[in-house]
Amino acid sequence: MSFLTLDQVSHLYFSKKTYTKALDNISFSVKKGEFIALLGPSGCGKSTILSIMAGIFNHTSGRVYVNNQPLQQAQPNIGYMLQQDYLFPWKRIIENILLGPKLHHDHSSETQNRAAELLGQVGLSGIAGDYPESLSGGMRQRVALVRTLITNPDILLLDEPFSALDYQTKLRLEDLVWDLLQLYNKTSLLVTHDIGEAIAMSDRIIVMDSNPGTIAKTFEVPLELRNERPFMARRHSKYQLLFDKVWDELTKNENGSQQGVASSYDT
Numbered sequence: 405m406s407f408l409t410l411d412q413v414s415h416l417y418f419s420k421k422t423y424t425k426a427l428d429n430i431s432f433s434v435k436k437g438e439f440i441a442l443l444g445p446s447g448c449g450k451s452t453i454l455s456i457m458a459g460i461f462n463h464t465s466g467r468v469y470v471n472n473q474p475l476q477q478a479q480p481n482i483g484y485m486l487q488q489d490y491l492f493p494w495k496r497i498i499e500n501i502l503l504g505p506k507l508h509h510d511h512s513s514e515t516q517n518r519a520a521e522l523l524g525q526v527g528l529s530g531i532a533g534d535y536p537e538s539l540s541g542g543m544r545q546r547v548a549l550v551r552t553l554i555t556n557p558d559i560l561l562l563d564e565p566f567s568a569l570d571y572q573t574k575l576r577l578e579d580l581v582w583d584l585l586q587l588y589n590k591t592s593l594l595v596t597h598d599i600g601e602a603i604a605m606s607d608r609i610i611v612m613d614s615n616p617g618t619i620a621k622t623f624e625v626p627l628e629l630r631n632e633r634p635f636m637a638r639r640h641s642k643y644q645l646l647f648d649k650v651w652d653e654l655t656k657n658e659n660g661s662q663q664g665v666a667s668s669y670d671t
C-alpha cells in the first residue's frame with residue numbers, strides 16, 4: 405500500500421518577469437519503509453520535489469498524499485539531511501541533537517536516552533559533550549544523522565548527504581545510514597548524482613529529465629542487491645548491469661562515445 409503519493413505534481417517558480425517550470429506532471433508512489441533514489445541532470449527538479457515534501461512551499465498543481473491524506477492535512481514529521489550538516493558551532497553535540505525535540509518542548513529523559521543510544525549506533529559514544537569543530541566531516545554527518553532520526557521522522561529526505569565527503573567515508577556512511585533506515589523501517593527519498601549510490605542504497609530509482617522536470621524512467625533494483633548492504637551490493641554482477649542501463653537512460657540525449665554501454669544487455 406502506498407504511504408506517499410505524488411499525483412500529477414507540477415511546480416512553477418515565478419520571478420518578476422518570467423517563470424520556470426521546474427516540475428511537470430510528476431507521479432509516483434512510495435510504500436512505507438521503501439527507499440527511493442531520484443537521479444537526473446542538474447536542474448531537473450530533484451530538490452524541488454524534496455522541498456515540496458518538506459512543506460517549504462506548496463506545489464503549483466497536482467496532489468501530494470501521505471498516508472491517504474493530503475500533505476497539508478497529514479503534516480508528517482519530516483527529517484531532512486543535506487550535503488552540509490549545519491551543526492551550530494557554539495553548541496555541544498548533544499545540544500545540537502536535542503535542539504529539535506526542545507523546540508517541540510520535549511525535554512524527556514527518554515529522548516535523552518535515545519540520543520545516547522543513536523550516538524552509540526553511529527559509533528560516536530563519548531563525544532556528546534564535544535563541540536562540532538573537533539569532529540571530522542564524516543563524524544559531523546553522523547551527528548547530523550542522529551539529529552535527523554531523534555525526532556523519529558515519518559519520511560526522511562536525503563539531499564546529497566554524502567557528496568561532500570571523501571570516498572571511503574562516503575562508502576562507510578552509506579552502509580551506516582542504510583543499516584539504521586532498515587532498523588527503523590524509514591521511508592526515504594534520496595537525491596543524488598551518484599548512480600552507484602542510488603543502486604547500492606535504494607529499492608527503486610527514478611530517473612528524471614529536465615526542462616521541465618519529468619520522470620524519464622523508473623528502475624527496480626533487483627532483490628539480490630536490496631538485500632545486501634550498499635558496499636556489498638556494489639560487488640554483485642547485477643549491480644553493473646543496472647548501472648549501465650541507468651547510465652544509458654541518463655545519457656540518451658548525448659552523442660558521446662560512452663553512450664549506449666548497456667545496449668548489449670537484455671535482461
Ligand SMILES: Nc1ncnc2c1ncn2[C@@H]1O[C@H](COP(=O)(O)OP(=O)(O)OP(=O)(O)O)[C@@H](O)[C@H]1O
Binds near residue numbers: 417453
Ligand atoms: N527558488 C527558485 N527560484 C526560481 N527558480 C528556481 C528556484 N529553485 C530552483 N529553481 C529552478 O527550478 C529548476 C529545478 O531546480 P532544482 O534545484 O529542484 O533541481 P535539481 O535537480 O535539484 O538540481 P541540482 O542537481 O543542480 O541540485 C531549475 O531550473 C532551477 O533553476
